[in-house]
Amino acid sequence: MTAKVAIIGAGPSGCYTAQALLKMDPDLEVDVIDAQPTPFGLVRYGVAADHQGTKGVARQFARIFIRQKARFFGNIRIGEQVTLGELQDAYDAVVIAAGLSGDRRLGIPGDDLPGIIGSGSLTRALYEHPDAAALPELGQDPVIIGTGNVAIDVLRLLAKTPEELRGSDLGDGPTAWLAAHKFRKITVVGRSSAGAARFSPVLLKELADLSAIDVSVMHPGSANDEEGKRRLEALAELVAATSGPVQVDFHFDSCPIAIEDVSTGLKLDVETPEGRQSLLASSIITAIGFTSDGSLDRDTMLDSAQDRMRPENRTYTIGWFRNGPVGAIPKCREDAQALAQRVMSELQPDPDRIGRNLFETVPDIVGFDHWQRVDALELSTAPDDRCRRKIFHKAELLRPSNLQDA
């Protein structure tokens, strides 16, 4: 008897789970549902526009739908067109791989002032996510709070010259927006010492090739571990390698205390080893992790998922939705392979479950063939210096005007 598995979220965790399940049993019915009309989640909307090599996993994910016969059901938001309960009734197992798209707040006085922008919100706008807000005005002296890989991605994108963005898929709007900003200084603020910061040394090395920046480092601290030493080395090399017009100051060991509105913009108070300091900012970008955006009731779902409390729900969670915003693409794969083993060992197919028939009456669903046409259109209409021109209005993504036979 063919078992039916629904996966919520077509990002890396969802796709790797589908891949692993179908490798174990090629006859499974695996349906991957996404709120967006396009698959691949953060590969499309989170991996930086200038990291096309990293986006290469999308080719692997496409094969899950083309060769392994997983089905993509795009443009279905769980809780709107279909409820989680209906999905649980229709499938033998449900895997929630919905990710985390809300920006974690600083939790300090003034953290909701205008001019403070979450990195997720900013990168969705930069990478032309259909639900993104308009790109914000950052002014000439933005401050980035956070020293993880997302913070470094944002810094790199802001600091790149038009020439350095060649070959990326950064869209016309975001490209013009970047060019209109004449940054004088970009400040990066982190609570930890440089050695204990979360960024990968590789990302930092990449910054050394940027022509526009001139990096300085305040109180990096020391490190005893290998990884910490590599971060300090990479920072020292970065300082030595850069001498461009845009000042980039890393402030480590600087704990944000409060933000105030002042006449010149925002004033960020930080606690440092040298006492309290005030940093002036034309805008503040927070890159301190992600949380639920509230569109799915994550706490309840984590509780109702099988591994926590309720085996009868036959529901599993994975990826950032389960673990919080830690771990990159390889971690998704590793976890998905482990989860697939577990799902397979616990699957009890029931022929009365209706599976994908649940979606028959849902309007405007798009499948993988639709994505293939959109993908081909985006690739074929790319400007000379870009590898793709993303379609970003949802209506256009659903019914591209110059898409034949759509």
Next chain:
Amino acid sequence: MNIAILFGTETGNAEMLAEDISSALEDEHQTRFANLQDTGPSELRDAELNIIVCSSYGDGELPASAKPFADRLREEQTDLDGVRFAMFGLGDGEYATTFGHGSMKLAEMLIGRGAEIVGERLVHDASGDDLPEDIAIPWAEAILASGNAAAASTAE
């Protein structure tokens, strides 16, 4: 010819390419397909030719699934005299200084244990325009067509 197609991967891309190479060769050759993670160094002796696909991760390091193999190679000091292998790398040209270092390091380790490399180590650039299988399959076929690879297959 009796060929083992082995892969060292971190995100699964090298596994996918190894599958493609395996599919391309399996009609004309006796092929075996395995993750380096599940392969002991002495098993390289079982094939007349080992075609290895290996990515690079982080700062030009070996990918996760090649690491246990490399550890065993180091610890067991396996003698690979007489073993033949061809190496295809996956890399990302955005990281120029460490481009393809994963496959380079693995090839050097094998040569260091006495194995012989057949053909040229090629590295696909994930930031380039070519598809990896479009380069790797002709590369593998060219190696097999050359007398070099066939030299060890007198038993066939």
